[in-house]
Structures are given as C-alpha cells and as structure tokens.
Amino acid sequence: MGGVHPPENKLAEKQTIERLDPPKSVAIPLAQHLGVPAEPVVARGDQVKTGQRIAKGEAFISAHIHSSVSGKVKKVDAVVDASGYRKKAIIIDVEGDEWEEGIELDEGLQKQCDLDAKEIMTKVQEAGIVGMGGATFPSHVKLNVPKGKKAEYLIINGVECEPCLTADHRLMMEKGEEIMVGIELQMKALGVKQAIIGIEQNKPDAIQHLTRLAADYDGISVQALEVKYPQGAEKQLIKALINREVPSGKLPIEVGCVVHNVGTAFAVYEAVQKNKPLIERVVTVSGTSVKKPSNFMARIGTPVSALIEAAGGLPEDTGKVINGGPMMGKALNDLEVPVTKGTSGILIFTENESPRPPEQNCIRCARCLTICPMGLEPYLLAQLAEKQRLEECEDERIMDCMECGSCLYICPSAKPLLDHIRVGKTRVGKMIRERSG
Amino acid sequence: MKLLTVSGSPHYHAKESVSSLMYGVIFSLIPAMLVSFYFFGLPAILITLTAVVSCMFFEFIIQKYLIKGPVTIFDGSAIITGVLLAFNVPANLPLGLMVIGSAVAIGMGKMTFGGLGKNPFNPALVGRVFLMISFPVQMTTYPKPTAFTTQLTDVVTGPTPLTALKDGVTQGVPVSEIMTQLPEYGRLLIGNMGGSAGEISAIAIILGGIYMVIKKIISWHIPVTFIGSAAIFAALFWLINPEVYPDPVFQLLTGGLMLGAIYMATDYTTSPMAPWGMIIFGVGCGLLTMIIRFFGAYPEGVAFSILIMNAFVPLINRGFKPKRFGEEVKNG
Numbered sequence: 001m002g003g004v005h006p007p008e009n010k011l012a013e014k015q016t017i018e019r020l021d022p023p024k025s026v027a028i029p030l031a032q033h034l035g036v037p038a039e040p041v042v043a044r045g046d047q048v049k050t051g052q053r054i055a056k057g058e059a060f061i062s063a064h065i066h067s068s069v070s071g072k073v074k075k076v077d078a079v080v081d082a083s084g085y086r087k088k089a090i091i092i093d094v095e096g097d098e099w100e101e102g103i104e105l106d107e108g109l110q111k112q113c114d115l116d117a118k119e120i121m122t123k124v125q126e127a128g129i130v131g132m133g134g135a136t137f138p139s140h141v142k143l144n145v146p147k148g149k150k151a152e153y154l155i156i157n158g159v160e161c162e163p164c165l166t167a168d169h170r171l172m173m174e175k176g177e178e179i180m181v182g183i184e185l186q187m188k189a190l191g192v193k194q195a196i197i198g199i200e201q202n203k204p205d206a207i208q209h210l211t212r213l214a215a216d217y218d219g220i221s222v223q224a225l226e227v228k229y230p231q232g233a234e235k236q237l238i239k240a241l242i243n244r245e246v247p248s249g250k251l252p253i254e255v256g257c258v259v260h261n262v263g264t265a266f267a268v269y270e271a272v273q274k275n276k277p278l279i280e281r282v283v284t285v286s287g288t289s290v291k292k293p294s295n296f297m298a299r300i301g302t303p304v305s306a307l308i309e310a311a312g313g314l315p316e317d318t319g320k321v322i323n324g325g326p327m328m329g330k331a332l333n334d335l336e337v338p339v340t341k342g343t344s345g346i347l348i349f350t351e352n353e354s355p356r357p358p359e360q361n362c363i364r365c366a367r368c369l370t371i372c373p374m375g376l377e378p379y380l381l382a383q384l385a386e387k388q389r390l391e392e393c394e395d396e397r398i399m400d401c402m403e404c405g406s407c408l409y410i411c412p413s414a415k416p417l418l419d420h421i422r423v424g425k426t427r428v429g430k431m432i433r434e435r436s437g
Numbered sequence: 438m439k440l441l442t443v444s445g446s447p448h449y450h451a452k453e454s455v456s457s458l459m460y461g462v463i464f465s466l467i468p469a470m471l472v473s474f475y476f477f478g479l480p481a482i483l484i485t486l487t488a489v490v491s492c493m494f495f496e497f498i499i500q501k502y503l504i505k506g507p508v509t510i511f512d513g514s515a516i517i518t519g520v521l522l523a524f525n526v527p528a529n530l531p532l533g534l535m536v537i538g539s540a541v542a543i544g545m546g547k548m549t550f551g552g553l554g555k556n557p558f559n560p561a562l563v564g565r566v567f568l569m570i571s572f573p574v575q576m577t578t579y580p581k582p583t584a585f586t587t588q589l590t591d592v593v594t595g596p597t598p599l600t601a602l603k604d605g606v607t608q609g610v611p612v613s614e615i616m617t618q619l620p621e622y623g624r625l626l627i628g629n630m631g632g633s634a635g636e637i638s639a640i641a642i643i644l645g646g647i648y649m650v651i652k653k654i655i656s657w658h659i660p661v662t663f664i665g666s667a668a669i670f671a672a673l674f675w676l677i678n679p680e681v682y683p684d685p686v687f688q689l690l691t692g693g694l695m696l697g698a699i700y701m702a703t704d705y706t707t708s709p710m711a712p713w714g715m716i717i718f719g720v721g722c723g724l725l726t727m728i729i730r731f732f733g734a735y736p737e738g739v740a741f742s743i744l745i746m747n748a749f750v751p752l753i754n755r756g757f758k759p760k761r762f763g764e765e766v767k768n769g
Contacts, residue, residue, distance in 0.1 A: 001762060006449045084443070163449065235762065248763045320442040331443040347448075354442040360455050360512075361554040365705040370656070370712075375761040377710065397761060405447030412453045413554075419445050 001239075002373040003228040004406045006327065008202060012166045012286045012293035017174055019297045020310055022069040022094050026301030027079045028054065029089040032340040033130040034137045035061030040090055046073045051100035051277050054090055057128070063138040063341075064128035065090075068279035068299035070098040080334045082323040082343070089338065092301070103276050109177050110273040113185060120189040120272055127271030128341075129278050132263030133157055133168075133232070134324060136342040139268070142258055143189045152256035154187050154195040155241060156265055158210070159225060159232030161200060162325025165345045167282040168262050170295045172199070172206040175266050176213045182269030183220055190258055196241050197222045197262070200231055229327060230404040234259045236373050248400050263344075283307060283339055287348030289315040298339050304346050305335040319354030322347040327405045360413040368407035368417060374400045378407035382417040385424025390431050393424050399432075401425060455553070459513025461654045465645035466520055466700070472628045472638035476582035477528035481634045487532045489519035491539030499548045514553050518542055521561035521700060524635025525693065525740070526568060529580045529594070534572055538564040558747045559707045562740050569740075579631040597631040598691045602683060603736035611680040616687075625690040636696040639689070646699035655703045658712055662719030663698035663726075664689060670727040682731065694726060697739035707747045714750075714757035721746045 031037035038055035048054055048067040055065040071094040078086035099105060115123070125140035145151050156179075160168040172179065183195050197214070199207050201224045211222045225231050225240050235246045237259065244255040252259050260268075263281065270276040279300055286293040291312025298307060304321070308314050314321075314335070322329040323337065324344060368378035376397060384393045401421055408418045473481045492515045500508045522542050526535065542564025550556040569576045577600070581593045596604065598619045605615035620630050628638025636642075649655045671685035688694065693701075702708060702722050709718045722742045729738025 001760070004451070006447075006451070239762075245763045248761065250763070318441070320444075320448065322448055324446075326446075326448040328446050329448065330446065331441070331448065333441060333443045349442075349448065354448075356444060357450055357454065360509075361552065363455055363458075363514075363554040363705045364708075364710065365458065366656075366710040369710050369759055372759070373762065375759045375764070377759065379710070400762065403446070409447045409449055410451050410453070412451075412455050412458055414450060414454075416445070418447070422445065 001375060002371045002406065003230070004371050004410050005227070006163050006229055006409060008227075009164050009286075009288070010166050010169070010202070011164070011288075011290075012284050012295050013169055013203075015166070015170070015294050017170050017282055017295045017297050018310075020299070020302065020307070022097055022299050023302050023306045025074070025091065025093050026069050026299060027089040027091045027303070027338040028065060028068060028301040029079070029081050029087050029338060029340055030055050030065060031087055032065065032136060032300070032342065033057070033063040034135065035059060035063075037088065038062060038065045040076050042073050042090065044073055044075050047071075048073060048092060049098050049100045051103045051279055053128075053277070057138070061138055061141055063130050064126065064277070066128055066277040066279050067092060068301050069094045071095040080337055082330050082332065082337050082340065084330070084333055104274040109181070111181055113181075113188075113272060115272065117189045117191060120185050123272045124189070124268055127267070127277040129264060129267045129271055130341050131261055132267060132281060132341065132344070133261035134328070134342050134344055136340075139260065139264055142260065143186065145190060145253060145258070149253045150256060151190045151192050151253060151258050152194065153242060153258070154183065154190055154192050155238060155252070155257050155259040156183055156195060156197040156262055157232055157234075157237055157259055158197050158199040158203075158206065158262040159237060160203070161227075161229045161232040162327055162329075162344070163229075164286050164347050165284050165325050166286070167284045167295055167344050169203050169206055171266055171282050172203070172210055172262055176209050178269045179210070179262055179265045180213050180217050180220065181273065182265035182267070184217060185268055185272050186260060186265060187219065192258075193219050195220045198225050198232075198237050198241050199223070200225050200227045202227045229406065230373055230402075233373065233402055233404060235402075248397060278341055281339070281341060281343065283343050284345035285311040285348075286345065287315075287350075288353070289317060289350045290348050291315070300340060301338045303336045303338055304332065307339065307346055308335065308348065315348065315350070317350045317352075318348055319351035320349040322349065327409065328403065357414040359415055362413050362415055365412060367410045367412065371406050371410050373404060373406065374402065376401060378417045378421065379415070381424060382415065382420035385420045385427070388427065390424070390428050393428050394432070398424050398428050455514075456512045458654055459517055461652055462517055462649065462700075463513060463520065465648045465654070466635075468641035468644050469524065469635050469638055469696070470520070472641045473524065473528070473635045476628060476637065477580055477634055478583070480580065481528040483532060484526065484528055484530060484535055484634055485520060485523040487535045488523035488539050489516050491536045492516070492519035492522070492543050495540050495543040496548065499544060500552070504548070504552070509553065512553065515543065518547065518560045518564075520635070522564045524696060525561060525565040525633050526576060527579045528634040529578070530568075530575055534568060534575060538568045541567040554706050556706055557750070558744055559701055559704050562701060562744050565740055566744065579633070581631055582629050582637065595631050597736070598625065598687070599730070599736040606681060612683050613680065616683065622686060622690060625687070630691070632691075633693060636693040639695045642695040642699050649699075656712070656715065658715035659703050659708055659719040659722075660698045662716045663702055663723045664694070666720040666723030667694060667698075667727050670724055674727075674731065688727065688730070692730075692737045693739040697726070697743055698722070701739070702743050702746070707750060709750050709753045709757065711754070711757045711759045714753040717753055717757060718746050718750065721749065
C-alpha cells in the first residue's frame with residue numbers, strides 16, 4: 001500500500017564506523033526518550049565516571065540516563081535540543097575517560113548468557129535502552145508484554161528506509177554477531193521462538209552477511225524487502241514481513257509482534273553481556289557537500305558541531321542541517337545541539353537543496369492519497385485541519401498519520417500538507433484528551 | 438555564522454511539479470495532433486493554435502486585470518484546455534468562434550471558480566458545450582478528412598459516422614445497411630473519418646493514454662472503466678437487436694469516446710480522488726455516453742456524460758474513501 005521512492009543518496013554506506021574521542025564538554029538531555037523525562041541524581045560539582053547513572057527514569061514510561069564521559073558536572077541547565085526548544089540537560093566538563101567499574105571494555109564476542117527473562121529485562125532497563133531507530137520508546141517497556149497479550153514474533157528493523165542514513169547498515173556489517181546475540185536475548189526476554197530481520201534490498205551485503213550468521217541461531221531469519229519509503233515504519237514492516245495489519249490506534253503486540261531496531265539489539269547485547277549502558281551510538285554524517293561522509297560512534301551529548309568537524313567541517317554553502325533523515329528529520333537552528341539516543345544522522349544540505357519548491361494550487365491529482373501508506377487522504381486532512389474542523393479530522397483518522405512525509409514529498413503543488421496535518425493532530429489529540437476528562 | 442533554513446520535514450521533494458505533469462499531458466497529445474493535422478490540414482493547425490493562444494490570452498487578462506494575482510499561463514494547464522477544446526470542434530470552425538469558445542472555457546469554466554484546481558467542470562467541455570448550443574450549425578458541419586490539404590474554404594463536408602448512424606436509425610434504416618456506407622474499422626482506428634479535429638484517431642489517443650499511464654501521469658481506473666462499461670453496455674444492446682444497435686467496436690472507435698475517456702474524464706481537478714471513486718465515475722461516464730447515443734437527441738454523448746459526472750464528483754469523494762490501513766482486520 002502506498003509508498004514513495006526518494007533518491008537513496010547513501011553516500012556513507014562503505015565508510016566503516018569510526019570511534020570519536022569524547023569532546024571537551026557534553027550536554028546530556030534528560031528527555032531523550034518518549035514519556036516522562038528522567039530525574040537527575042547528580043548535582044553541580046559532582047565527579048562522574050563514564051557509564052555512571054546520572055538521572056533516573058522511574059515512571060512507567062521513562063528511561064535512565066548515564067554519563068557518556070568522565071569529568072565534573074558543570075551544571076544542570078536548559079539547552080536547545082533537536083526540537084529547537086530549550087530542555088533540561090546535565091552538562092559535564094570532560095576530564096580523561098575513566099569508566100565505571102563492572103563495565104567490560106574488551107570487544108570480544110560474548111555469546112553465553114545464563115540470565116533468565118526477568119533478569120535480561122532488568123539489565124535492559126538499568127542500561128537506559130530506548131528504541132534507536134528514532135522513536136526512542138523505552139525498550140524494557142516493549143519487552144514487558146502486557147497481560148492478556150502474547151508475543152509470537154520479534155521483528156528486527158534493519159530496513160533503514162530513510163535516504164542518506166547508513167548507521168544501521170554499518171552496524172549490521174560490523175557488529176552482526178553482537179546483533180544476533182542481542183536478538184537471542186530479546187527473544188528469551190519475550191519468550192518468542194521466531195525473530196525476523198527485515199532489510200531493504202538496497203543493502204545486499206547486509207542481507208547476505210546476516211543470513212549467513214543467522215544460520216547458527218535458532219529461530220532467527222532474514223527477509224529482503226522491496227525498497228520503498230516508509231518500509232521501515234513499524235506497521236508497514238509488520239505488514240511486509242508477516243502480512244498482518246496492526247489495527248488503527250493499536251500497538252504491534254495486538255498482532256503478536258514486538259519490533260526493535262538493529263541498533264537496539266546491539267545496545268541490548270552490550271547491556272546484558274558487557275554491562276555497558278547506552279552512552280554512545282552510531283551517527284551518520286552525510287550530505288552532497290560533506291568532505292568526508294562518515295559513520296561515527298559518538299558519545300551521547302556530543303555537540304553536532306563536533307561531528308560535522310570530524311566529517312571535514314561545515315561547507316561554505318550550507319543552507320540546512322538536519323537531525324535525522326531527509327524525510328522525517330528535524331532541521332536544526334543551532335549546531336551545538338547534542339547527540340541523543342535517537343540521533344541516527346546529521347545531514348548537511350547545500351543552499352540550493354534547502355528550500356521547498358514554491359507552493360501552488362492543489363490540482364487534485366490524488367497523488368497524496370495514492371501514496372499514503374496509512375490509506376489516508378492527506379489533501380482532505382490538511383484542508384480540514386487548516387479550517388480547524390477537528391471532529392471531521394478525527395473521523396477521517398488524522399491520528400493514524402505517522403508523519404512520514406510522503407504526501408508533502410510527492411505533492412506536485414508542494415502544498416504544506418504535513419504541516420497542516422501536524423498542527424491538526426496536536427489539536428485533535430488535545431480535544432480527545434479533554435473529552436475523556 | 439549565517440542563518441540556517443528551518444522547515445518541517447520532509448526535506449526532500451519529488452521532481453514532479455504541476456507544470457511537469459501538464460507538459461507530460463501535452464507531450465502525450467502529439468500523436469493525436471499529428472493525425473489531426475494530417476487529415477484536416479492547415480485548418481486543424483490554425484484552429485489548434487487559435488485555441489491555445491486565446492486560452493492563454495484570456496487567462497492572462499483575467500489573472501492580471503480581474504484577479505490581480507500571479508500570472509500562471511505557462512504552467513501548461515491553459516495550453517491543455519486550448520488543445521482539448523480545439524480537438525473537440527470541427528477543424529473548419531470559424532476562428533472567431535474558437536476565440537469565443539476559449540473565452541468561455543477559461544473564463545466561465547475555470548477562472549470564475551478561482552482558477553487551476555478549483556473548477557468543478559472540465560473547462561474545455563464547458564467551452565465545447567457552449568459553442569454547441571450557441572452555434573449548432575457550425576459545430577456540426579464536419580470537414581471530410583483528406584490527407585494534407587491547404588484548402589481553407591470550400592472544404593468538402595460530410596456527416597460523422599455517428600451522425601450518419603443516428604440519421605439512418607431514426608429513419609428506420611437497418612444498421613447493417615448504414616454500415617456499408619461507413620468507413621471500415623481499420624480506417625476508423627487510424628482516424629480517417631469525419632469528426633472533431635482531434636477525436637478521430639483512436640490509435641493515436643490510446644498511444645498517448647498508454648504513455649500517460651506508464652509515466653504515472655494518470656491512473657488506469659477512469660479510462661479502462663469508461664471504455665469498458667461503454668463497450669459492455671453497447672454489446673448488450675447489440676446482442677439484443679443488431680439491426681438498431683451497432684456493435685461495440687464501432688461505438689468505441691467513433692465520436693469522442695477515446696478522447697473523452699483518456700483525456701477529458703481524467704482531468705485531475707474534475708474527477709474523483711480515490712480509486713473506487715474513479716471507477717464509479719468511469720462507469721457512470723461510459724453508461725451515460727451510451728444512453729445518450731442510443732436514446733438522446735444528439736448523436737454523441739461523451740461531453741454531456743462527463744459534465745454530468747463532474748457534477749457528482751464531490752458526492753463520490755465523500756462516499757468512496759481509500760482503503761485505510763488497519764481497517765479490516767483479517768489477521769490469522
């Protein structure tokens with residue numbers, strides 16, 4: 001159903017992951033996940049070690065946060081994050097790189113695990129792991145299947161359908177074994193017998209590599225998927241792999257699935273087998289004007305400017321810097337924004353690539369409706385949202401929209417369809433909350 | 438540091454624009470245009486040029502001096518209206534009438550509703566029907582196709598196959614006898630027959646249609662259901678009484694059916710949005726066309742049927758929605 005084919009531009013797909021040294025100072029936001037922000041447990045002047053917990057997320061949907069560096073807490077203050085708003089963060093001045101005790105730093109593969117499901121889940125929660133595909137939903141919550149529901153499949157998302165991004169691709173190529181072990185651990189935690197890794201056909205090397213590795217693991221298989229955006233959206237991925245449709249407004253568990261990103265599987269491996277909390281991640285830095293398109297293993301809290309510097313510096317003709325992919329990423333207004341658990345890429349667009357085409361009248365060509373992966377009518381939703389006809393928006397299922405951006409991408413009149421729909425969704429969400437008291 | 442552009446996602450945009458789509462349609466019209474120029478000669482060229490230039494001129498005047506807004510006469514839409522309007526009239530129509538028709542098509546058919554994308558009715562058809570009602574004699578005097586000619590006056594005129602059929606059937610002449618005086622199907626397919634300037638060649642129009650479907654300028658839904666339902670309806674009547682109703686092949690190859698199904702009914706603005714809506718629209722057009730041809734006063738019904746269905750589009754859009762993801766849950 002639906003889908004578009006934006007140019008792939010995976011310029012960094014052959015660049016091996018390069019480990020970046022900690023920067024001079026990091027800003028670690030307290031809200032790097034969906035749900036309730038974490039509460040700081042350190043104060044100004046405290047000495048912290050790499051991997052030490054510095055904020056705890058005790059609410060049902062929240063996640064712990066650990067220091068990605070060793071040094072001294074400079075302050076807890078509001079900094080601009082990728083959303084463009086000022087959010088609370090712990091700012092640490094880096095001194096050396098001294099790790100918390102108990103974290104194994106050797107890179108040797110650790111396959112054996114004697115922990116039971118409950119213990120694995122606790123380790124995942126302790127490590128502060130969240131969905132690393134970008135949605136940043138706390139992972140331990142997903143591993144905890146609600147009562148009355150049963151998980152049949154663990155779906156592993158290696159689709160990486162966003163153009164330009166290559167972080168997951170590189171991770172699959174370089175940390176394939178670790179991902180396999182991570183998947184096995186998640187299967188154990190969920191009590192499922194089958195795991196399917198979905199990868200788009202534009203990554204034949206990754207498909208081949210993981211298929212070969214999967215042969216040694218019971219119940220793990222790899223499936224090649226048609227190249228189409230948004231193939232990696234949770235609901236679309238489940239549909240493509242096992243032909244089940246998650247009902248409107250429901251979660252994947254409704255159809256017996258739990259979906260995790262390959263990056264999350266790797267983080268689970270490191271947390272359970274190496275005791276290492278989530279303090280770094282792979283970030284693609286790319287763009288047609290970037291000197292050295294790269295994939296970096298960067299500490300959480302590293303400013304975006306440091307990543308750009310490592311990729312050859314900010315080109316003279318830069319018009320836009322995007323946090324995430326070109327389809328769903330956010331344009332940044334500040335390059336000191338820190339890398340967070342959900343940062344998959346930093347893209348640099350030239351001045352020519354930056355502006356949207358000029359808007360024209362809607363010619364009712366029906367392209368938006370044909371390509372909408374959720375079977376919605378973006379032209380209609382945008383009109384209704386603009387006129388604030390919120391009940392009608394709800395009836396036309398505006399809340400099903402996942403903001404993949406396909407409608408605005410394809411619109412020959414370049415109507416700001418998604419902009420109106422986003423505002424509409426916020427208003428309808430508020431209306432629904434008020435209605436239910 | 439200089440300022441960065443901040444805008445909502447997505448940050449990529451497809452290359453397609455309104456004008457690239459419009460010029461795609463114009464490009465696909467070239468075969469039909471060439472056939473028209475070949476059979477009707479210089480008059481066909483003149484009438485097409487006049488229509489295109491007048492449509493652009495009236496759009497310019499209205500946008501510049503009445504609406505006082507941006508002038509968008511080069512987006513290709515006025516050119517399409519002009520070409521299709523010319524295709525819908527006899528090639529020897531006096532050029533003055535063509536100018537009047539263009540004014541009505543653009544003024545009344547399009548700009549009065551707010552311009553591109555806002556009009557409920559196909560502008561070229563509005564122009565055509567206006568001319569048809571106001572100048573019935575000039576609009577039904579069709580030149581005979583003669584391979585390229587430069588004659589401007591004293592062209593030999595004759596009935597279109599559909600007019601000949603209507604006249605014959607009305608007088609009680611059996612279809613089989615009428616058929617002996619009409620061109621055989623091979624000639625009809627190529628377009629060697631009397632008719633409006635651009636509607637004659639089924640093969641050239643189908644070629645353009647295939648191009649547009651492959652290039653994803655239009656979808657198959659409306660043309661296939663329009664032509665299909667007309668063919669089935671015609672076949673039923675033909676099976677019941679072949680002496681009064683000609684066979685479906687004849688129906689498909691004559692008149693404006695192909696031009697209507699492929700170019701007029703598929704107009705983005707005046708056709709439904711969802712696939713099932715398009716199918717209903719196409720079937721409606723096909724059936725109404727045949728009903729008018731069989732039982733109406735006019736020999737041809739394509740223009741009326743499309744305009745009637747245009748009027749139903751808002752209702753169709755309300756009733757027929759695309760299939761929502763996660764709507765029918767048949768998991769197992």
